[in-house]
Amino acid sequence: TVLLEMRDIHKTYPNGTIANRGVNLEVREGEIHALVGENGAGKSTLMKILFGLEAPTQGEIYYKGEPVQFHGPRDAIQHGLGMVHQHFMLAPSLTVSENIVLGDEPRKGPLHMFRDRNKELEDINQLIKDFGLKLDPKAVVESISVGQKQRVEILKVLFRGAKLIILDEPTAVLTPQETDELFDSLKTLVEQKYTIIFITHKLREVMEISDRITVLKAGKTIQTLETKDTSQEE
Numbered sequence: 001t002v003l004l005e006m007r008d009i010h011k012t013y014p015n016g017t018i019a020n021r022g023v024n025l026e027v028r029e030g031e032i033h034a035l036v037g038e039n040g041a042g043k044s045t046l047m048k049i050l051f052g053l054e055a056p057t058q059g060e061i062y063y064k065g066e067p068v069q070f071h072g073p074r075d076a077i078q079h080g081l082g083m084v085h086q087h088f089m090l091a092p093s094l095t096v097s098e099n100i101v102l103g104d105e106p107r108k109g110p111l112h113m114f115r116d117r118n119k120e121l122e123d124i125n126q127l128i129k130d131f132g133l134k135l136d137p138k139a140v141v142e143s144i145s146v147g148q149k150q151r152v153e154i155l156k157v158l159f160r161g162a163k164l165i166i167l168d169e170p171t172a173v174l175t176p177q178e179t180d181e182l183f184d185s186l187k188t189l190v191e192q193k194y195t196i197i198f199i200t201h202k203l204r205e206v207m208e209i210s211d212r213i214t215v216l217k218a219g220k221t222i223q224t225l226e227t228k229d230t231s232q233e234e
């Protein structure tokens with residue numbers, strides 16, 4: 001089933017830069033979808049539009065079959081989207097679990113002062129397990145590896161209920177071994193019906209991990225490719 005469809009997206013920034021000039025993106029539930037293109041091709045802009053950080057100049061977005069336009073990240077998060085940035089935004093002196101719950105107040109509303117810390121830790125342990133990780137929730141973030149920090153960023157969005165996870169250049173700061181470990185984790189996630197969009201410009205990675213690829217060039221979709229034989233499905 002199609003989870004997300006972005007149709008004929010155009011974006012002109014206030015300064016006149018045209019970042020998207022007819023982008024089409026179709027993402028199926030449970031797939032790893034790579035969004036590929038050179039610097040300046042319009043990938044980040046497209047994801048900002050999806051996440052409600054920028055308004056499209058023209059175009060339509062369908063999510064779970066409904067036309068949508070998310071108004072800001074909070075709205076997108078409430079609808080089950082999660083974005084993991086290339087640069088980590090973790091508090092180094094706090095623990096893994098403290099970082100995971102940090103900033104989650106909006107979802108819990110005014111009752112957050114009554115939140116149940118034990119239940120939270122239980123939820124976090126469960127997520128770590130589902131995600132197939134060996135990660136101590138009580139470890140201080142500055143003491144863990146770069147690969148683990150990135151996993152914490154992903155756990156943060158999972159904790160907020162994300163089902164569609166957008167990863168911006170997730171391997172940019174990783175060693176080859178950390179990259180392999182990340183890919184194993186992502187495969188574990190899609191087996192559990194999570195859906196992943198990942199932005200990259202590394203072709204090897206794209207072929208290795210993605211189910212489908214959308215290629216952007218100069219603000220346009222030039223191709224959508226399948227990397228696997230899916231003729232047996234459905």
Ligand code: ADP
Nearest residue numbers: 013015017019038039040041042043044045046
């Ligand atoms: P990519 O993620 O593929 O590198 P971007 O979406 O970041 O591409 O950028 C596409 C084009 O839009 C680039 O020319 C970039 O400089 C421009 N751009 C991005 N953000 C803005 C902005 N806020 N204002 C003006 N131009 C922007």
Ligand code: ADP
Nearest residue numbers: 013015017039040042043044045048086168169
């Ligand atoms: P990324 O590598 O994630 O695409 P960039 O370095 O292109 O990030 O951009 C960093 C920030 O600056 C982004 O928020 C982007 O929207 C903004 N930006 C990029 N190009 C321009 C531009 N030409 N004018 C104004 N803002 C820009």
